Each structure stands twice: as structure tokens, then as C-alpha cells.
Amino acid sequence: MPAQHFLTKITDTVGAVRVMNRAGLVPFPRVDQGVRSILAVRKYGPFAGPVHANAEAGLDAVALIDERGPLTYTDIEEQSNALVRAWQADGITPGSVMGCMCRNHRGLVLTMLAAAKNGTKLVLMNTGFARPQLVDVAAREQVQAFVYDDEFHAVAEALPDEVLTYRSWAEDDSTSQVGTLDDVMEGRDRSSLPAPSTQGGFVLLTSGTTGTPKGAPRGHTSPLASAQFLDRVPLRRGQTMMMAAPAFHGTGVSQFALALALGQTVVMHRKFDPENTIRLVEKHRCDTLVVVPTMLQRIIDLGPETLAKYDTSSLKIIFAAGSALSPDLCKRTTAAFGDVLHNLYGSTEVAVATVATPADLALAPGTAGRAPVTCHVELYDESGQRITEPETVGRIFVASGLSFSGYTDGRDKERINGLLSTGDVGHFDRNGLLFVDGRDDDMIVSGGENVYPLEVENLLADREDVLEAAVIGVEDSEFGHRLRAFVVAGPGSAKDADELKAHVKSNLARYKVPREVIFIEELPRNATGKLLRRVLIEMDVTES
The missing domain is CATH 3.40.50.12780 (ANL, N-terminal domain)
Incomplete structure (x- = not known):
């Protein structure tokens, strides 16, 4: 290892420990608390490990509040233990792969915790997925079991019959025959579990603004990384x-x-x-x-x-x-x-x-x-x-x-x-x-000049009469590409395209001025808020 690289590692480690102490993760002089948490992370991973350590230490605190009410650290520790035993009874073993398509609530949290404790790799699906995207990702990641919210039932139905399915919880108007997490946890042993024989981890998906999202795996990492x-x-x-x-x-x-x-x-x-x-x-x-x-x-x-x-x-x-x-x-x-x-x-x-x-x-x-x-x-x-x-x-x-x-x-x-x-x-x-x-x-090349849309978008959004703006390049026979701006107008806006063009011209180089300004109600975004430029490129603006 080169000397400079070694010194960087030492500096990073010392700095990380100092930061974690300041935040309370390594509370000197009570280092026993920090050690307990680190050992739990090694046992169950960076998500379930701290929950286990907090519950074992008797932390008297609410861990989660959702629409169904509060859950303490002991609650989510014991319920996730029961869920692991339920899954194991269904044949979901360490090393298996589970998918999850849930919004923010306890069903998602318990699935995350139980997957880690079971040594199951968890693929976190985007709640904006349509059936083809879910099927493609599930096949690529070799998903064997799937947890989903009732609202995604029609999407989940596209999965192969051999995939075990669980609903996160029963909605009032649900008539599904698929069991819920509450159903399978009922009556199960809630005591602590041994460490899984293999580590689980997450698969996070890229934002997927075009095509099928790629999978980015996350295994167990050093506790110092949280710094x-x-x-x-x-x-x-x-x-x-x-x-x-x-x-x-x-x-x-x-x-x-x-x-x-x-x-x-x-x-x-x-x-x-x-x-x-x-x-x-x-x-x-x-x-x-x-x-x-x-x-x-x-x-x-x-x-x-x-x-x-x-x-x-x-x-x-x-x-x-x-x-x-x-x-x-x-x-x-x-x-x-x-x-x-x-x-x-x-x-x-x-x-x-x-x-x-x-x-x-x-x-x-x-x-x-x-x-x-x-x-x-x-x-x-x-x-x-x-x-x-x-x-x-x-x-x-x-x-x-x-x-x-x-x-x-x-x-x-x-x-x-x-x-x-x-x-x-x-x-x-x-x-x-x-x-x-x-x-x-x-990057848009217009008339031989490089333009990055964000600069133009920020300039337009800085106006009081503009809420949001997005700029794309469209093909042009003379310049190769020309700039087209889509603008969400603010209250009281005159929606004057020429005025907005003049504003850009007076602040940026001439080649950065949009040739067209299209006013729309809202910009297209995916479930994580990423702008879908592809949708804007394909948009028919003849009637705008």
C-alpha cells in the first residue's frame, strides 16, 4: 500500500471516529454502548444491528410512527424476529432474494429488518414501476419472494406464480387472498435470532429515467462509513x-x-x-x-x-x-x-x-x-x-x-x-x-457550443414568475440542436415567452438562449423526483 494512501486511510479513520463520538454513536466514556452496537452490526448488518442493540439495551423510545400508530424499538425488534421465523417456515432461507414494493410505513421497515436478520438479499423496488419494469428487475435479480402494498396488487400479479407473495398489511377495502405480514407473524416466536449463515444486504435501484433501472448492491459496510x-x-x-x-x-x-x-x-x-x-x-x-x-x-x-x-x-x-x-x-x-x-x-x-x-x-x-x-x-x-x-x-x-x-x-x-x-x-x-x-x-451541442441545461434552468427558476424550468435539446437542421425550455409558471405570471428569452439573453451567452419556451402545468418526474427529460423530448408541443 503506497505511503500516501496509508496516511489517508489513517486520517479518514481518526476523523470518522471523532465525528461518530460527536454524534453520539461512540459515546465516550461509555464505549461499551458503542461496542455493543458495532457487534450487533457485525451480526445483523447496518440496518437491523442497531435496532437489536437498542432493544437489548432497553432503550425506552418510540422507533417509528406511521398511520397505524407508534412502535417502540422492542416492538420492531420482536416483530421482525417473528417475521423471520414465518419466512423460514415458508422456505425463505439465507441467501435467498426478496423484492419489496412498499411506501413509507411499518411493513417496509419490518421487511428490511427481517431480510437482514434472515440473510436475505432485499431488492427495493421503485413504487413507480409498471408491470414490465417489475418483471424485468425481478427476473434479473432472481427474486423468489415479494412484499407489496395493496395498491400495487395489479403490478405484483405480473410476477411468475412461483414467487411467494405477501401483502404489507390489509387495506379496509382489500379482498385479496394473499396473506399479510401481520397474518404470518401471528403466534410466531419473537425471541432473538442467531446470526444468519450468510449476509443479506440491499439492492438499490438506479433512478431509471430511461429503460430498466440497474441494480446497485449494498452489503455490510464498516460502521465508520456512517460518519x-x-x-x-x-x-x-x-x-x-x-x-x-x-x-x-x-x-x-x-x-x-x-x-x-x-x-x-x-x-x-x-x-x-x-x-x-x-x-x-x-x-x-x-x-x-x-x-x-x-x-x-x-x-x-x-x-x-x-x-x-x-x-x-x-x-x-x-x-x-x-x-x-x-x-x-x-x-x-x-x-x-x-x-x-x-x-x-x-x-x-x-x-x-x-x-x-x-x-x-x-x-x-x-x-x-x-x-x-x-x-x-x-x-x-x-x-x-x-x-x-x-x-x-x-x-x-x-x-x-x-x-x-x-x-x-x-x-x-x-x-x-x-x-x-x-x-x-x-x-x-x-x-x-x-x-x-x-x-x-x-449536454447539448448547439451551433458548435456546449450548453449544460442546469445553468439556464436555474436562471429561469430564479424569477418570481417561474416555479420550475427544464431545458432540452431538439434537433435543428441549422445548429444541430436548438434549446427548448419548458416552464411551470408562478402565480400572476404573464406567460410571456419573449420576456423569458430576453431574460436569458441579458444574463447568459447568446447560444444559451432557448429558441422556444413552452408553458406546462408540471414537469414530469419519477417517484424519487428525478426529471424525466425523455418525456419532454417525446412531448408533442404543437398544441402547447
Whole structure:
């Protein structure tokens, strides 16, 4: 091992331990508590391990609140033990593969815990899947059992007959003959389980804005890796977290795992509603709100009068991740909630790259921030040469203890010097803050000039009469491609396309001005809030 690499590992480890101590995961001088948790993680993994440790330690706290009410750490520990025994009776053994298509509620949580304790690999399906996507992913990942919400029954019916199926719980209007998790847990032994003979782990799916999503496996990782999230975000023991982001995606599952490790209470609601989310923050005095940016946009768009109806003074952290945050949304969030916004930049494959704190966002709204402890970010040009000059755009590569080792189908993303490609391009400013300029494959070449849509989109969204904007390239006989902007107008907007074009022309280079501006009611997004540019490209605008 090269000396410099060895020194980096030592520095990362020392920094991670310091961060974990500050957050309360390694509580000096009570190191026995930290050791107990680490041993439990080695036994059951990073999700079920902390729950087991907290329950064994007699933690008198509510772990989860959903629409059915509260569950303590002892409740979810014992219920997940019973679920494991039920599955084992049905022939679901360590090393098997289970799929799960659930929204945020106890059924998803218990499935996650039980899969880990059983050594079952859990494939977290996107709740936006149609039948063909589910069938394709289930076949590729060799799914043998499947847990789903009643609302996805028609989708789940497309699975082969040999796949064992379970409903997460019975809806009032359900007439399905498929058993529920409550049914199979009833009467089962709830005592502690031995460690599984093989480790389970998760398979997270890429956002899937085009085609069938790829699978990114996550096995057992070092407990020190959690320091990536805790270094720049002040999550602490005993807080209450409102989990609005979908827990089947990397943002939700990572923050939920951290909350459980810290003995927090997590509030969930199956379907996101912006006003109900703020109401739940007030009701449960939540310290943290976890969202994807499109959720945050909808909350802010409620307007000052609606937001003022709820007491959100308990909020210390709004944690946003999953896609880019515009400078306008950063400023509006700060105006509404104060200096609480934290913006995480990463991907399903690399996990954490950088985190922007409220101080970073005050200095430079829209920034992705800086790399936390154990993370390293570098920029490379097309020839693989490292870029060190500020303000120079390059491809973003990341080294992280939580990065994946390759897709489940054997493919991988590009790697340079041990760092993994994010698929994005960006630049560092002179303060060392990272800015993401867009997806590498979103670049539009118009008249021989390179245009990244995000710059134009942020400029348009910064206007008071624009809620959101998206820019695509469409074929053009003269320029190769021309820019087309789709705009969601704000209240009182004149919907004047020429005015918006003139605004871009007065602030950016001429070749970045959209030739067309199309006003639409909302931008197409998937279940995790990612913009579906493909839908915009295929959209018939002749009647718009």
C-alpha cells in the first residue's frame, strides 16, 4: 500500500471516529454502548444491528410512527424476529432474494429488518414501476419472494406464480387472498435470532429515467462509513426525524438507518402531501425533515400564509438529496425555515460525494458543498487528466467507503485512480465549493457550443414568475440542436415567452438562449423526483 494512501486511510479513520463520538454513536466514556452496537452490526448488518442493540439495551423510545400508530424499538425488534421465523417456515432461507414494493410505513421497515436478520438479499423496488419494469428487475435479480402494498396488487400479479407473495398489511377495502405480514407473524416466536449463515444486504435501484433501472448492491459496510453523513449534518441521539423521502431509495434508506442507529424516532406517512408533511413536523416536534428536492419545492410553493399556520420552530435540519437544488429554492427555503438546509450530493453508486451546510448555501446558493470525512472528490477531463484549476468544468469522480463495487448485471461505471464516476460534470469555485453543472449526457451541442441545461434552468427558476424550468435539446437542421425550455409558471405570471428569452439573453451567452419556451402545468418526474427529460423530448408541443 503506497505511503500516501496509508496516511489517508489513517486520517479518514481518526476523523470518522471523532465525528461518530460527536454524534453520539461512540459515546465516550461509555464505549461499551458503542461496542455493543458495532457487534450487533457485525451480526445483523447496518440496518437491523442497531435496532437489536437498542432493544437489548432497553432503550425506552418510540422507533417509528406511521398511520397505524407508534412502535417502540422492542416492538420492531420482536416483530421482525417473528417475521423471520414465518419466512423460514415458508422456505425463505439465507441467501435467498426478496423484492419489496412498499411506501413509507411499518411493513417496509419490518421487511428490511427481517431480510437482514434472515440473510436475505432485499431488492427495493421503485413504487413507480409498471408491470414490465417489475418483471424485468425481478427476473434479473432472481427474486423468489415479494412484499407489496395493496395498491400495487395489479403490478405484483405480473410476477411468475412461483414467487411467494405477501401483502404489507390489509387495506379496509382489500379482498385479496394473499396473506399479510401481520397474518404470518401471528403466534410466531419473537425471541432473538442467531446470526444468519450468510449476509443479506440491499439492492438499490438506479433512478431509471430511461429503460430498466440497474441494480446497485449494498452489503455490510464498516460502521465508520456512517460518519460521511454525520460530519456535516448535525444528526444527534434522541431526535425525531420526519421521513418524507421514499425509504426505498438511497436518500431515505441511508437516513433511516442513521436515525435507528442514533435511537431516534422516525415519522412516516405513506403518500407525500406537502401541507400534511409540515403538519406532522409540528405535531411530533420533528428536529429533521428528509426530502428530495421536488418535495421541498412543493412545500415552499405552499406559500408564506400556509406555512405560517404551522409551528416548525423545532426543525434543526432539512436534509435534501436526490437531485440538484436550484439557487432559488435554496434561498426560498432559508427565508421560510431559517438556516437549516443541508444539501447532499451523491448517487446510488457512489453514495456520498459532498454536503452543503447552511453556511455554504448562504455563501453560494445552489452549491453541492464540500466532501465530508472519508470522502474524496476530484475532477477529470475527457483524457483522464486531473483538473486542479478553480472554475474549470470537469467530470466528477468520488472515492467513498460506501461506493458500490459494480452493478448486479456485472457492469460498472468508469473508474480513475480508485475514484468512481458520478456521471455528472461540475467545477470547484475559488472557495473550494463544488458546483454540479449537469449530467454528462445532458449536454447539448448547439451551433458548435456546449450548453449544460442546469445553468439556464436555474436562471429561469430564479424569477418570481417561474416555479420550475427544464431545458432540452431538439434537433435543428441549422445548429444541430436548438434549446427548448419548458416552464411551470408562478402565480400572476404573464406567460410571456419573449420576456423569458430576453431574460436569458441579458444574463447568459447568446447560444444559451432557448429558441422556444413552452408553458406546462408540471414537469414530469419519477417517484424519487428525478426529471424525466425523455418525456419532454417525446412531448408533442404543437398544441402547447
